[in-house]
Amino acid sequence: MDDDEVARFEAVYRECYDQITAYAVRRCDSPQDAADVVAETFAIAWRKLADLPRGGEARLWLYGVARRVLADQRRKSVRRRMRDVELDAEMVDLYGDPPEAGAELRAVAAVFRSMPDDDRELLSLVAWEGLGRDEIATMLGVSRNAVRIRLHRARRRFAAALSAADVHLTTGSRMIPAGRPL
Amino acid sequence: MNDAEEISRLLRPLARVEPGRKGSGGSGAGAQALLASITGRRSDASAVPGPDTVVARPEAVAAGSPAAPLAGPRRRFLLLGPRRLVLGLTAAALLATGVVVGPSLVRDGGGVAVSYANAAVDIRRDGDQYVARIKDPFAEYAMYTEAFRAVGLRVELRPVPVSAGYVGKILGMVIASKEAPDRQATPDPSGPRFGGVPLTLGTAPRGCEPGRSPGCVMVIRVPAGLTGRVDVRIGRQARPGEEYANFDAALAPGGMFHGVRLRDGRPVREILAEARRRELSAVFSLIRIDPKTGGLSFEPLPADRVDGGWTVWNAWQVKAGVVRLLVTPGRLPENPFYNGSAPPPALG
Numbered sequence: 001m002d003d004d005e006v007a008r009f010e011a012v013y014r015e016c017y018d019q020i021t022a023y024a025v026r027r028c029d030s031p032q033d034a035a036d037v038v039a040e041t042f043a044i045a046w047r048k049l050a051d052l053p054r055g056g057e058a059r060l061w062l063y064g065v066a067r068r069v070l071a072d073q074r075r076k077s078v079r080r081r082m083r084d085v086e087l088d089a090e091m092v093d094l095y096g097d098p099p100e101a102g103a104e105l106r107a108v109a110a111v112f113r114s115m116p117d118d119d120r121e122l123l124s125l126v127a128w129e130g131l132g133r134d135e136i137a138t139m140l141g142v143s144r145n146a147v148r149i150r151l152h153r154a155r156r157r158f159a160a161a162l163s164a165a166d167v168h169l170t171t172g173s174r175m176i177p178a179g180r181p182l
Numbered sequence: 183m184n185d186a187e188e189i190s191r192l193l194r195p196l197a198r199v200e201p202g203r204k205g206s207g208g209s210g211a212g213a214q215a216l217l218a219s220i221t222g223r224r225s226d227a228s229a230v231p232g233p234d235t236v237v238a239r240p241e242a243v244a245a246g247s248p249a250a251p252l253a254g255p256r257r258r259f260l261l262l263g264p265r266r267l268v269l270g271l272t273a274a275a276l277l278a279t280g281v282v283v284g285p286s287l288v289r290d291g292g293g294v295a296v297s298y299a300n301a302a303v304d305i306r307r308d309g310d311q312y313v314a315r316i317k318d319p320f321a322e323y324a325m326y327t328e329a330f331r332a333v334g335l336r337v338e339l340r341p342v343p344v345s346a347g348y349v350g351k352i353l354g355m356v357i358a359s360k361e362a363p364d365r366q367a368t369p370d371p372s373g374p375r376f377g378g379v380p381l382t383l384g385t386a387p388r389g390c391e392p393g394r395s396p397g398c399v400m401v402i403r404v405p406a407g408l409t410g411r412v413d414v415r416i417g418r419q420a421r422p423g424e425e426y427a428n429f430d431a432a433l434a435p436g437g438m439f440h441g442v443r444l445r446d447g448r449p450v451r452e453i454l455a456e457a458r459r460r461e462l463s464a465v466f467s468l469i470r471i472d473p474k475t476g477g478l479s480f481e482p483l484p485a486d487r488v489d490g491g492w493t494v495w496n497a498w499q500v501k502a503g504v505v506r507l508l509v510t511p512g513r514l515p516e517n518p519f520y521n522g523s524a525p526p527p528a529l530g
Contacts, residue, residue: 006221009220009221010217010221013208013217014207014208014209015207017205017206017207017208017213018203018204018205018206018207018208021199021205021213022197022199022201022203022205025198025199026197026198026199032363032374038216039216039220042216042217042220043220046220046221047520048520087212087213087215087216088212090206090210090211090212090213091212094198094199095198105195105196108192108193108196109196112193112196123189123190123193124193124197126186126189126190127189127190127191127192127193127194127197127201128193128194128197128201130201130202151186155185155186155189158189159189
């Protein structure tokens with residue numbers, strides 16, 4: 001591995017570390033799992049450095065790798081740990097006590113958790129990672145049109161699930177869980 | 183319900199890390215250590231004098247889930263960081279599926295000792311932990327088992343045969359426990375915690391190599407209430423003809439095929455010539471790829487069924503003087519050992 005390539009990897013690492021970490025932390029129940037996902041994602045990126053795109057696409061490519069690592073981790077009943085305990089400790093900081101979630105937020109969270117994985121992933125890529133359709137298409141390696149259709153369906157299903165759970169929304173303002181005095 | 187923006191607005195507060203939050207940019211000690219362990223270089227922030235201790239340690243594990251990327255010998259990796267002997271641990275925690283029934287902490291007068299010593303190991307109670315000092319890492323395996331059992335723990339220290347450069351190195355620590363390690367506690371710098379009590383593995387003096395450096399003692403601290411099994415594997419010199427446990431270190435520094443590049447696959451005839459130059463004999467295994475899961479399995483193959491034009495994708499060191507070449511009849515689009523998310527082997 002020549003010095004230029006190492007430098008390129010280090011630059012990508014610094015640039016994308018926060019985003020990949022946030023991606024992992026948002027989707028893993030424990031800091032240890034998140035640390036595993038981050039460590040594996042960058043280890044794979046290092047091994048496949050030749051495939052790592054230059055410029056802004058590097059981040060999307062890394063999201064794609066992280067997504068597969070995460071799926072793999074969830075599939076396994078016996079976990080493989082690539083543990084770096086200092087990294088664990090830093091992840092723990094991101095898992096601070098959640099603020100007291102109101103009934104509203106808890107209701108939305110429950111509905112969101114009940115959604116199919118693919119829907120949840122698409123909706124959160126938009127809401128949490130702030131990705132646009134083009135970026136999601138690049139990350140997932142599918143057409144922009146496919147993303148548009150899947151996203152549309154995911155939103156429709158989520159809206160339906162919310163209303164099935166009697167969580168109703170007033171556009172642009174707070175939602176009103178059923179049974180709660182206004 | 184409105185549309186896209188409304189849904190995003192609803193979901194944003196659910197993100198554990200707030201969207202758009204500015205982070206450390208990878209400047210934390212853990213992030214730096216990870217970077218250093220991946221590239222094999224130390225960055226300024228984690229620079230410490232001392233030998234190169236950044237090593238990925240593969241270890242074969244017998245059982246695993248069918249969906250894992252490698253269906254043959256499986257690998258676990260430990261990352262040994264630059265700061266201490268054991269920065270990382272492989273914790274194979276079988277997640278809790280029911281009520282944990284096990285020995286209580288100390289059965290007063292119930293026959294469980296609080297300290298135990300024999301020629302190989304010395305175990306004492308220290309608060310919530312048992313501290314085991316391994317005086318002789320290559321003693322009869324039964325001596326450790328006996329000592330740990332006497333204090334009610336299931337810790338197994340297994341010397342496994344390895345190639346010369348790996349003697350005295352810890353190949354892996356596997357924790358099989360119904361209790362998952364603590365998830366929310368701040369991790370101890372040297373190991374996972376169970377019920378708030380850390381399980382650590384280190385040496386005294388710090389950084390020495392058990393069985394190699396004179397006076398080097400391996401120290402294992404185990405939560406006194408741990409009901410699971412801890413399995414520590416340490417490399418010992420293989421006897422003549424004995425197969426290596428570090429079989430997939432062939433291409434790593436010190437391995438018998440170090441310096442051979444197989445990342446993009448190489449023709450069998452070239453690699454055979456290389457083996458001859460190194461005075462190694464070669465055996466073969468055919469790589470099979472499960473079409474559904476992408477998992478790999480390996481089938482031993484007599485040399486006369488392998489053509490010189492086949493492709494070698496990886497090599498294992500079987501035992502002294504013998505290398506196993508992992509082959510396919512045709513070329514594959516990419517090296518299957520790089521496929522999937524398993525940490526890939528050092529393919530040179």
